[in-house]
Amino acid sequence: MRSRDGNHSFTRRLCTVIFLFSSLALNAGEYLVSYKYIVKNATLYNESLDISKSMTECEGTPSQTIIFPSPHEDNFKKLVEQHKEEFIEYIHKLGIDIQNQDTTTNNQMNSTTVLTLKTTCFKVDFNDTFVKISHLKQPQN
Amino acid sequence: MKYSLVLISLLCMTAFGAEEKKAMPEVTHIPPVKKAETITVPNNTTINVSYEKPHKAVKSGTCPAKMHTMAEEKPEVLTTDKPLLISVVGQGVAPVNTTSPAQAYALAKRAATADAYRLIAEKVKGVNVDGQDLIKNMMVKRSTVRTSVQAMVRNANIVETTFKDGLCEVEMEITLSHADFAQ
Numbered sequence: 001m002r003s004r005d006g007n008h009s010f011t012r013r014l015c016t017v018i019f020l021f022s023s024l025a026l027n028a029g030e031y032l033v034s035y036k037y038i039v040k041n042a043t044l045y046n047e048s049l050d051i052s053k054s055m056t057e058c059e060g061t062p063s064q065t066i067i068f069p070s071p072h073e074d075n076f077k078k079l080v081e082q083h084k085e086e087f088i089e090y091i092h093k094l095g096i097d098i099q100n101q102d103t104t105t106n107n108q109m110n111s112t113t114v115l116t117l118k119t120t121c122f123k124v125d126f127n128d129t130f131v132k133i134s135h136l137k138q139p140q141n
Numbered sequence: 142m143k144y145s146l147v148l149i150s151l152l153c154m155t156a157f158g159a160e161e162k163k164a165m166p167e168v169t170h171i172p173p174v175k176k177a178e179t180i181t182v183p184n185n186t187t188i189n190v191s192y193e194k195p196h197k198a199v200k201s202g203t204c205p206a207k208m209h210t211m212a213e214e215k216p217e218v219l220t221t222d223k224p225l226l227i228s229v230v231g232q233g234v235a236p237v238n239t240t241s242p243a244q245a246y247a248l249a250k251r252a253a254t255a256d257a258y259r260l261i262a263e264k265v266k267g268v269n270v271d272g273q274d275l276i277k278n279m280m281v282k283r284s285t286v287r288t289s290v291q292a293m294v295r296n297a298n299i300v301e302t303t304f305k306d307g308l309c310e311v312e313m314e315i316t317l318s319h320a321d322f323a324q
Contacts, residue, residue: 039255042234044252047251095294098290098293100288100289100291101287102288103285103287104287
């Protein structure tokens with residue numbers, strides 16, 4: 001309904017809604033994550049988790065979401081360091097590539113297993129009290 | 142002049158006649174050759190066919206029936222209405238030089254998880270096996286067996302983790318449904 005002094009009430013409401021939305025999602029970004037670890041003879045040999053901010057916009061729709069309680073955190077790398085075990089379990093569920101080679105020579109066995117998460121884009125929303133991480137699922141051709 | 146023209150025409154006639162005569166024996170000669178060829182070639186082909194035909198007959202006659210019976214005998218592993226649960230236990234040990242028991246546990250768990258993933262991949266997709274034996278002077282010098290697996294595993298769940306005497310065991314489950322493989 002239009003007020004007597006113009007359309008001020010509507011503008012005020014609109015501004016409030018925009019402010020609320022902006023405060024809810026303080027900061028959002030897209031990050032590229034790749035993960036790889038090598039197990040040799042049942043012992044962890046090498047592990048690498050690489051995180052970098054995406055320089056171009058990622059394509060895809062947010063599919064699997066995980067929420068970490070983390071007040072006032074806006075650094076994704078620090079957040080992952082804090083919740084490393086949960087995050088690794090989460091990226092395991094997204095789908096991990098397994099390459100295993102066992103070689104038995106004269107009854108002596110050597111085993112090498114390489115687990116790889118190919119470089120995947122994640123959308124990260126930093127909020128006041130929590131951080132929402134969503135896997136951006138690429139459209140299938 | 143007229144006589145000369147008549148003479149030339151006569152000569153031409155005789156020449157054509159001679160050519161026809163020459164051509165005729167060739168034509169008569171060719172058929173036997175062709176016949177010979179046609180005789181030899183069909184002989185070969187018939188031999189081949191006679192060898193092939195029984196194979197074809199066997200293939201067309203018995204194999205599909207055998208395959209049909211095999212298909213009848215084999216029950217479907219993954220049915221549309223019933224999901225399949227696969228459970229494995231992976232094992233891993235901590236490295237020797239760890240700074241704390243917690244680190245040892247974390248590293249051993251990682252190794253056990255990888256082992257569990259490998260076991261799931263082996264169960265679902267199968268294993269490639271390759272063997273090589275080197276024999277010299279009637280003795281086995283080197284015997285090598287290589288097994289490999291490559292797969293992509295998604296939505297596997299860790300059910301239970303135990304850590305005892307430096308050995309970590311991870312029980313992992315995956316549920317396979319028909320819809321996961323439907324294209």
